[in-house]
Each structure stands twice: as structure tokens, then as C-alpha cells.
Amino acid sequence: MSDLYQLTVSINDTEYQRSVEPRLLLSDFLRHDIGLSGTHVGCEHGVCGACTVLFDGQPIRSCLMFAIQADGHEILTVEGLGTPDDLHVIQEAFWEAHGLQCGFCTPGFLMTLVPFLEENPDPDEAEIRHAISGNICRCTGYQNIVEAVKLAAENMKTPTRG
Amino acid sequence: MKTSIGEPIKRNEDPRLLTGKALFVDDVNITGMLHAAFLRSDYAHARIKGIDTSAARERPGVVAVYTAEDMGEDWAPGPSNVAPPPAEEIIFHSRTQVPLAKGKVRYVGEPIAIVVAESRYIAEDAVEDIFVDLEMLDVVADLEAALDPETILVHDDLDSNLAAHMFQGKGDYEAAKASADLVISRRIDFDRGAAAAMENRGVIAHWEEKAQHLTVWDTTQAPIPIRNGLAARHGLPENQVRVIAPFIGGGFGPKILLHYPEEIMIPWVSIQLCKPIKWIEDRRENFLATTQERQQIHEAEMILSKEGKILGVSHTFLHDTGAYDPYGLTIPLNTESHATGGYDVPNYHSEVKVVFTNKMITTPVRGAGRPQGIFLVERLLDIAAKELGMDPVEIRKLNFIPPEAFPYEREIIDQAFTPLILDSGNYQPVMDKAVETIGYHQFISEEQPRLRAEGKHIGIGIIPFVETTGVGPYEGARINVDPSGVINVATGVGTQGQGHFTSFAQIVAEQLGVDVSDVNLITGDSAEFHWGTGTFASRGAVVAANAIHASSKIVRDKVLKLASKILEAPEEELELEGGFVRVADIPRLSISLGDLALEANPLRGTVEPGMEPGLEATAYFGPQYGAAAFGVHAMIIEVDPETMMIDIKRYVVAEDCGRILNPLILEGQIHGGVAMGIGNAYYEQLIYDENAQLLNASLADYLVPTACEIPHIEIEHLETRSPLNPLGTKGVGEAGTIPVPALYAQAIENAFPDHDFEILEMPLSPNKLFEILYKKEVGR
Numbered sequence: 001m002s003d004l005y006q007l008t009v010s011i012n013d014t015e016y017q018r019s020v021e022p023r024l025l026l027s028d029f030l031r032h033d034i035g036l037s038g039t040h041v042g043c044e045h046g047v048c049g050a051c052t053v054l055f056d057g058q059p060i061r062s063c064l065m066f067a068i069q070a071d072g073h074e075i076l077t078v079e080g081l082g083t084p085d086d087l088h089v090i091q092e093a094f095w096e097a098h099g100l101q102c103g104f105c106t107p108g109f110l111m112t113l114v115p116f117l118e119e120n121p122d123p124d125e126a127e128i129r130h131a132i133s134g135n136i137c138r139c140t141g142y143q144n145i146v147e148a149v150k151l152a153a154e155n156m157k158t159p160t161r162g
Numbered sequence: 163m164k165t166s167i168g169e170p171i172k173r174n175e176d177p178r179l180l181t182g183k184a185l186f187v188d189d190v191n192i193t194g195m196l197h198a199a200f201l202r203s204d205y206a207h208a209r210i211k212g213i214d215t216s217a218a219r220e221r222p223g224v225v226a227v228y229t230a231e232d233m234g235e236d237w238a239p240g241p242s243n244v245a246p247p248p249a250e251e252i253i254f255h256s257r258t259q260v261p262l263a264k265g266k267v268r269y270v271g272e273p274i275a276i277v278v279a280e281s282r283y284i285a286e287d288a289v290e291d292i293f294v295d296l297e298m299l300d301v302v303a304d305l306e307a308a309l310d311p312e313t314i315l316v317h318d319d320l321d322s323n324l325a326a327h328m329f330q331g332k333g334d335y336e337a338a339k340a341s342a343d344l345v346i347s348r349r350i351d352f353d354r355g356a357a358a359a360m361e362n363r364g365v366i367a368h369w370e371e372k373a374q375h376l377t378v379w380d381t382t383q384a385p386i387p388i389r390n391g392l393a394a395r396h397g398l399p400e401n402q403v404r405v406i407a408p409f410i411g412g413g414f415g416p417k418i419l420l421h422y423p424e425e426i427m428i429p430w431v432s433i434q435l436c437k438p439i440k441w442i443e444d445r446r447e448n449f450l451a452t453t454q455e456r457q458q459i460h461e462a463e464m465i466l467s468k469e470g471k472i473l474g475v476s477h478t479f480l481h482d483t484g485a486y487d488p489y490g491l492t493i494p495l496n497t498e499s500h501a502t503g504g505y506d507v508p509n510y511h512s513e514v515k516v517v518f519t520n521k522m523i524t525t526p527v528r529g530a531g532r533p534q535g536i537f538l539v540e541r542l543l544d545i546a547a548k549e550l551g552m553d554p555v556e557i558r559k560l561n562f563i564p565p566e567a568f569p570y571e572r573e574i575i576d577q578a579f580t581p582l583i584l585d586s587g588n589y590q591p592v593m594d595k596a597v598e599t600i601g602y603h604q605f606i607s608e609e610q611p612r613l614r615a616e617g618k619h620i621g622i623g624i625i626p627f628v629e630t631t632g633v634g635p636y637e638g639a640r641i642n643v644d645p646s647g648v649i650n651v652a653t654g655v656g657t658q659g660q661g662h663f664t665s666f667a668q669i670v671a672e673q674l675g676v677d678v679s680d681v682n683l684i685t686g687d688s689a690e691f692h693w694g695t696g697t698f699a700s701r702g703a704v705v706a707a708n709a710i711h712a713s714s715k716i717v718r719d720k721v722l723k724l725a726s727k728i729l730e731a732p733e734e735e736l737e738l739e740g741g742f743v744r745v746a747d748i749p750r751l752s753i754s755l756g757d758l759a760l761e762a763n764p765l766r767g768t769v770e771p772g773m774e775p776g777l778e779a780t781a782y783f784g785p786q787y788g789a790a791a792f793g794v795h796a797m798i799i800e801v802d803p804e805t806m807m808i809d810i811k812r813y814v815v816a817e818d819c820g821r822i823l824n825p826l827i828l829e830g831q832i833h834g835g836v837a838m839g840i841g842n843a844y845y846e847q848l849i850y851d852e853n854a855q856l857l858n859a860s861l862a863d864y865l866v867p868t869a870c871e872i873p874h875i876e877i878e879h880l881e882t883r884s885p886l887n888p889l890g891t892k893g894v895g896e897a898g899t900i901p902v903p904a905l906y907a908q909a910i911e912n913a914f915p916d917h918d919f920e921i922l923e924m925p926l927s928p929n930k931l932f933e934i935l936y937k938k939e940v941g942r
Contacts (some may be wrong), residue, residue, distance in 0.1 A: 023283065024283075031188070031189075032191070036182070037182070037188070038181065038183065039182070040186070040360075040361070040411070042360045042361065042362070042445065042861075043445040043860070043861045044444055044445055045445065045860055045861065047860070047861035047862050048445075048861055050360055077182065078180075078182040079181065079182045081181070082180070082181055083181055084180075085177075087177065087181070091180040091181065094176070094180055095172055095173070095176045095177065098172065098173070098826045098827070098829075098830050100176060100179055100180065101412075101659035101660070101661070101830055101834060102360070102361070102409070102410065102411045102412045102658050102659025103176070103179030103180070103184060103409065103411070103659065104186065104359075104360040104409075104411025104412060104659075105360045105411075125874075128869075129869040129870050130869075130870065132869045133868040133869050133870045134868075135868075135869075136360065136861065136866050136868060138357075138358060138360050138834070138837075138838070138866065139360075139412055139659050139830070139834045140833055140837075141834045141835075141836055141837035141872050142837065142868075142869040142872050143874060143875055144833065145869070146869065146874075
């Protein structure tokens with residue numbers, strides 16, 4: 001058994017202290033140690049993008065990082081984005097535009113898009129497609145995801161929530 | 163009656179999926195749960211001389227290690243999913259997959275041993291500790307060479323690698339050929355692709371010894387058959403086994419094999435150890451050990467009159483089933499059902515040989531044999547049109563089954579073993595709609611010549627297709643009015659993103675006058691509803707939907723009957739709206755459905771003889787035979803002659819899948835289907851080498867299209883309702899995928915009018931297209 005290391009990390013504005021093996025993947029830590037299983041794991045080699053979370057505000061593949069590397073950092077997962085009764089404007093747009101089918105890849109798309117739309121409030125279709133080109137969806141053919149992003153960008157200009 | 167069927171209602175299930183609150187199999191966590199990992203074969207064909215698991219057993223944290231020998235009497239091959247069809251002169255050798263390899267391994271990725279440990283990390287460490295002594299054998303990697311008498315056998319007890327042999331036909335092909343003006347013969351090749359659902363497979367089993375009860379969470383498309391199979395295997399009554407298929411991250415076919423080795427092993431280990439056991443497939447395992455599809459080699463022929471009328475189609479083909487054949491002849495039967503497309507073909511002949519190879523098992527993947535059939539007939543027709551100097555649209559219109567010819571009998575059997583009858587259709591208006599939407603005539607007469615003059619390699623394709631959908635045997639549903647006013651619906655099909663929580667709810671909402679959001683659908687839990695077969699073959703919106711329709715009508719009748727008594731008004735004066743039953747002209751005379759449900763389940767008094775408590779009904783639907791959908795895809799492409807990358811300028815789908823339940827969901831299904839078809843046609847291919855080693859078993863090497871490869875898709879709807887079910891629906895789940903390879907071939911040929919080449923293989927890739935185009939030049 002490997003030695004355990006102390007880790008302090010902020011996840012969705014809550015601070016967690018845990019002891020972890022150095023080889024524990026951040027994705028497994030979030031899902032199984034913390035119980036935030038909304039972050040999904042699709043490939044464990046950094047290609048599909050399903051496990052994307054925000055790490056100090058930047059989208060990263062949580063399957064390509066060790067949990068211990070998150071020590072002292074801030075993480076935002078899909079659970080921190082909104083709730084069924086209080087959806088984030090991007091979540092709302094995905095619902096409205098039918099931007100998801102099985103929903104497995106969806107958390108990764110959402111977490112990729114949060115910083116993208118903050119930095120690109122008025123993206124055109126080519127920019128949107130490029131922005132999500134690191135996330136694979138097998139159900140939607142991407143069309144309604146693109147529509148959802150357009151809708152979200154539109155709605156963010158006239159915000160309905162604080 | 164308020165309409166909700168046909169409305170673009172957003173989905174009931176989405177808020178949970180969007181917030182990470184939907185339960186997927188890997189989210190299940192049970193106290194005391196142990197984790198499993200499999201040792202899989204690194205070789206495609208080898209004899210097992212010995213397995214030493216001692217080091218693995220000694221590793222701290224390891225609880226148990228099992229090999230086939232350790233299973234003793236419990237080791238047995240899986241059951242056959244699909245029996246061989248009742249055809250005459252059929253040969254069928256059933257060899258089903260085994261829980262753990264015994265004696266020899268037959269494909270790379272076949273499970274040899276299972277390790278159970280306190281964590282998945284430890285279990286994977288221990289897998290590396292196992293030593294397997296293998297004697298290498300020659301490998302059956304080539305589909306054609308597999309049938310040579312000298313080739314080594316995948317199954318030692320058979321005389322050859324022939325798994326099945328079957329003939330089908332209509333009319334007298336040879337006689338028709340003798341009088342044909344034109345004979346087009348070509349060899350057509352398909353290779354394998356993956357379904358690549360974003361969620362890999364997973365199984366969790368929890369045997370509770372004191373309750374004598376087994377609960378299994380499984381990423382299956384067919385929870386009820388899995389439950390039935392596990393009960394039979396473990397000698398348990400079916401009500402002591404509960405199988406739950408919660409939210410599933412995409413199915414596309416391969417999640418319906420009954421049973422995968424892991425689906426046998428995880429419950430078995432849980433029973434041995436009396437502990438909950440979890441196994442979650444990783445992506446490499448998914449590439450190696452989840453079923454695949456599409457490899458076939460056809461010698462195909464079409465005979466025509468000089469006017470371009472098809473007189474017959476014939477094909478003799480090999481179909482690769484991989485190392486085992488649990489799925490019977492479903493895929494080749496589908497290929498045969500679609501090898502005459504939507505055309506009136508008087509003479510048809512087919513011969514299929516299904517072949518064992520040392521590769522992963524093939525079972526249906528979205529499309530399921532149909533893309534091969536459509537590719538075959540459409541390619542031959544394209545070549546014939548060129549020979550005859552005919553326009554590709556005109557030769558198709560000339561040959562469509564006319565609307566008055568439905569129901570149209572093909573005189574062969576289909577995947578359901580019922581006679582293939584195309585129930586209904588009106589094909590030419592769909593073709594006209596596609597032609598009009600993409601501006602076919604204007605494009606070929608004006609735009610294309612102009613762009614060609616500019617030196618652009620721009621091509622157009624337009625391909626029609628049929629899809630047989632909605633096969634039996636049956637599905638069922640139980641609907642009851644909850645005292646809260648919510649309508650509970652339970653059905654046995656699983657759900658993998660098709661929007662069942664909404665489209666099925668719309669059917670119920672319409673009958674009972676409630677909001678779609680007040681319908682609570684439960685799918686895929688054998689404790690809630692334990693009859694059914696599963697979600698496959700584009701059948702949910704036909705078979706399950708009509709079962710739900712039938713049971714909601716019965717509940718509606720019960721509601722009206724009881725409300726009539728309570729409100730003292732005749733049934734015909736009652737209306738259901740907004741969750742209430744009210745007397746049409748007297749709004750204050752009303753009762754909520756919830757209160758009515760309480761009245762229907764009294765604590766005192768009596769339920770009258772012949773009556774049942776509650777507002778509940780269970781009903782079933784089994785179609786006489788499948789419903790045939792139709793569509794036409796058209797696209798305009800520009801090919802970069804240097805890189806061979808294809809830029810899709812426009813993509814149009816005109817489809818007729820009968821009555822539409824929810825256009826939002828329907829269009830989503832088409833978008834996803836087209837995207838998978840584009841992958842099939844130009845990006846995705848499982849590359850096996852001569853040792854049957856899969857060379858691209860990762861998403862970095864196997865190219866699933868991203869948002870940059872998939873175009874915006876324009877969709878037009880037409881509606882010819884199926885006469886075979888009360889809702890008039892036809893399936894659409896696989897439609898998007900089916901014509902895309904044929905469409906690519908046609909459009910690419912059209913983009914290079916000065917090159918003499920034919921596309922007769924799939925999948926293509928930029929590299930392959932380069933080779934095909936310049937083969938002749940390079941050869942000189």
C-alpha cells in the first residue's frame with residue numbers, strides 16, 4: 001500500500017481535507033472520495049472531455065491529473081454550477097435547445113463552455129464548434145449543443161439571474 | 163382532447179442530467195463494496211497451458227481471484243441471444259461466449275481471470291501479478307481466408323470456421339438475368355467500427371444472502387432479459403433477481419448482448435463472496451471487449467432493363483461474426499432486408515456465409531446491417547445510371563415501390579423471422595422534398611459547373627433508404643394514477659438518451675389530460691415492470707409507445723367510469739384537463755385525478771365484484787410485423803485534393819417515420835445518427851493487424867467525429883402513418899446512420915468527374931481516398 005498524503009482542496013466553495021494515495025486520479029477522487037459523481041469518466045486518457053472540471057477557473061481533464069495536484073486549489077464541478085430548480089444559464093439553454101440526449105458527456109461540455117462564454121460573450125458558429133472540439137458527444141451530432149451555446153450567449157446578455 | 167403528441171416539448175429528464183444528479187451505473191456506491199478487474203488475453207488465439215494466480219492472491223487488499231477452473235460446475239457458455247431463423251436448408255453452429263476463457267483464448271480482450279479487491283487500483287495491480295502460460299496458435303484474422311480448408315479452427319469441434327450458411331430469394335433471378343440488358347457486378351467491402359458510447363459498460367451486483375436476493379445495476383439495453391437470464395443461471399425464481407438499468411450513457415446496440423462475460427461474472431462473484439461487487443469497463447476494454455459491427459464482403463450484382471428498371475439484385479456475402487455468434491443472423495438478415503432498398507425488385511437472390519474469426523464478437527451497432535444493404539443497392543444503381551447515361555435521381559424515381567403497392571412483400575424473412583413486408587410508404591414525395599430543399603437541379607445545372615470552372619472539387623449526393631423498424635415481439639406498460647396526482651408509468655425497456663421520459667409521457671398526458679411534467683416514467687427496473695425485451699431495432703417509439711398508449715386508454719376509461727359515478731354525470735359529458743375530471747358545461751363539478759385515485763382505493767366499503775382497486779392498468783403491444791420508415795439524405799461537399807479532407811457544404815435529410823411524437827427528440831435522433839454515419843463513412847475504422855491485434859484501441863487513435871467534422875443538418879418531415887399500430891408511429895433511431903456511407907461514395911465520385919474510379923468499400927478515410935483516386939496514376 002502506498003503512503004497517504006494530506007490534501008486540502010476547495011470544491012464548489014466547500015473546503016475538503018482528505019488523505020489520498022499519490023496515484024489517485026482527480027476524477028476518481030471527485031467521484032468516489034468526495035461523492036460528486038456528476039463528473040463523468042469516458043476514456044481516462046484525456047480525449048473525450050467528459051471529465052472536464054474547472055481548476056482555478058480553467059477547464060482541465062480531471063482524468064489526467066492526480067488528486068494530490070489539486071492541493072491548495074479551487075475546483076468547480078457540474079454540481080457547483082446549478083441545481084434542478086436553479087439552473088445556470090448554460091444548463092437552461094441546453095435544456096431549451098435539446099442539447100443533450102444520454103447526458104453522459106454533458107457535464108464536460110458545460111464545464112468547457114463556462115469559461116469559453118465568459119471570454120467570448122458573442123461567439124460565431126465556427127468559434128463555438130472549435131471551442132467544443134475537445135469534447136466528444138455520440139448522441140447529438142453537436143447541432144443542438146451549438147444551438148444551446150448560441151442561446152446561452154444570447155441569454156447571458158440579458159441575464160435572468162444574478 | 164388537449165394535444166401533447168407531436169409537440170416539441172423539452173425533456174422531463176434534463177434537469178437531473180444537467181446538474182449531475184442523474185444516476186448512472188458507476189454512481190452506485192454500496193457499503194462494503196468490492197471492485198473487480200479482469201485479466202484479458204493479449205493474444206487473439208492461444209492455448210492456455212496454465213494460469214498462476216498465487217502472487218495476485220497474496221497482494222494486500224486482494225479478496226479473491228477466479229479462473230475458469232475455479233468456477234467448477236458453474237462455468238458454462240452464455241445463452242444464445244437470438245435463435246437461428248426457421249429457414250430451410252440453413253446451417254447454424256451456435257458457439258456462445260464464455261464467462262472466462264477455458265482451454266484457449268479466441269480474441270484479444272477475452273477475459274481469462276477476475277480479481278476482486280478493496281479498490282479498483284489494487285485489483286488492476288493484481289491483474290498484472292497473474293502469470294498465464296500460453297501456447298500461440300495461428301490466428302484467423304482474414305475473413306476470406308477463414309474458410310480455407312487449411313486454416314486453423316476458432317472452435318476445434320467444428321469442421322470449418324463456417325458459423326452459418328443461408329439462402330434467401332424472390333422470383334427467379336437467373337432466368338431474369340438471361341433477359342437483362344445490363345448486368346452490373348462488383349465486389350463490395352466493409353470493415354469494422356465501434357459504437358463508442360461515451361459511457362463504457364459497467365455491472366454492479368449485490369447478493370444479499372439473508373434475503374436470498376440479487377440486485378444488479380447494469381448498463382444494458384435489455385434489463386428484463388438480463389434478469390431472466392441471471393435467474394435461470396443461478397436457479398433463482400425471477401422475483402429474487404432485480405436488474406436495474408438506470409440512466410445509460412448511450413447504447414447504440416452493443417449494450418444488448420445477453421450476456422457479456424462480465425454480466426455473468428460479477429453476479430456470480432457477488433454470490434460467492436456475499437458482497438457487493440462493482441466492475442466498470444475502461445475505454446481500452448470497451449474497444450477490445452464490447453461488441454462491434456459491419457465487416458462483410460459482398461459479390462454483388464444488379465440486373466436492369468435498358469430503360470433503367472431494376473430486374474433483380476443478387477449478392478453472395480461473407481459476414482464476420484467474430485469469435486462467437488450469440489446474436490444469430492440478425493445483422494446479415496438486416497443486410498438482406500435492405501439490399502433492395504426502397505425499390506420494386508421482382509427478383510432477388512442472396513447467399514450468406516457467417517464466419518468465425520479471432521476477433522471480438524459482432525452484434526448490431528446503430529444501423530445493424532442496414533447500411534451495408536443500402537450501400538450495396540445504391541452503389542450498383544449509381545454505376546448502372548452511369549452506364550445508361552441516366553440521372554441518379556431519375557433512375558431512383560423510376561424504381562421506387564409505388565404507393566399503391568403497399569403493403570409490399572419482399573418474400574424473404576427479416577430479423578424478426580417474420581416475412582419482410584414494407585407496411586406503408588410514399589417514397590417519391592420524400593425524394594422530391596430532398597431534391598427541392600438542396601436545390602438539386604439548380605446546383606447541377608448552374609452552381610456546380612461554375613465552381614468546377616473555378617477548379618473546385620465539389621460534388622452532390624442524394625440517397626434514399628428504407629429502415630425496417632419496430633419489430634416485436636412485444637412491450638408492456640403499467641400506468642397508475644398516484645394519489646398525489648402524478649401519473650406513474652412503468653415499462654420494461656431501458657433508456658439510453660432517447661427521451662423516453664418525455665415522448666412516452668406525452669402519450670399519457672394526452673389521454674389523461676395532465677401536464678407532461680406530471681407524468682413520472684420509470685424504465686429499466688425489473689422490480690417496477692418485469693415484462694419486456696429491450697430497446698433495440700428502432701422499436702421504442704413503436705412497440706413500447708403503443709403499449710403505453712393502450713394502457714393509458716384503459717386508465718382513462720377507469721377514470722371516466724368512476725368520475726361519472728362520483729360527479730353523477732354521464733361519461734360522455736366529462737372531460738379530462740389540467741389534472742381534473744370535470745363536467746363539460748359545469749366547471750365547479752370536478753374532481754382531481756389524485757382525489758379520484760383515493761376514491762378508487764377505499765379503506766372501507768367494498769370494491770364491487772369485477773372491479774379492481776385504484777386507477778391502474780397494464781397493457782401490452784405486439785406488432786404484427788415491423789413498420790418501414792423511409793428517408794432521403796442529400797449533401798453537397800467540397801474535397802480538398804491535397805489533403806482529401808471533405809467539407810460538407812450542405813446536408814439535407816427528408817424523412818418519413820410515420821407519426822411524430824416529439825419533433826425535438828426526433829430531430830436529435832437524426833442528428834446523432836447522421837454524425838455516426840459520417841464517422842462510419844470517413845473517420846472511424848477499427849484497424850486489426852494480421853495477428854488480429856486491434857491497433858487503434860483508444861479515442862486518440864479511433865476517430866470519433868467532433869463538432870468540427872459534423873455539419874449543420876437541415877431536416878424536412880413527411881408523414882405516412884403506419885397502419886400497424888394505433889399511434890401510427892415508425893422507428894427512427896437508426897435512420898440517420900443508414901444511408902451515409904452510400905451518400906459519401908456518390909458525392910465523392912461526383913466531385914471528381916475527370917477521374918475514373920469507383921468507391922466500393924467502407925469505411926473510407928482521407929488516406930484511402932487518396933489511394934483510390936491516384937492508384938492508377940501511381941501504378942503507371
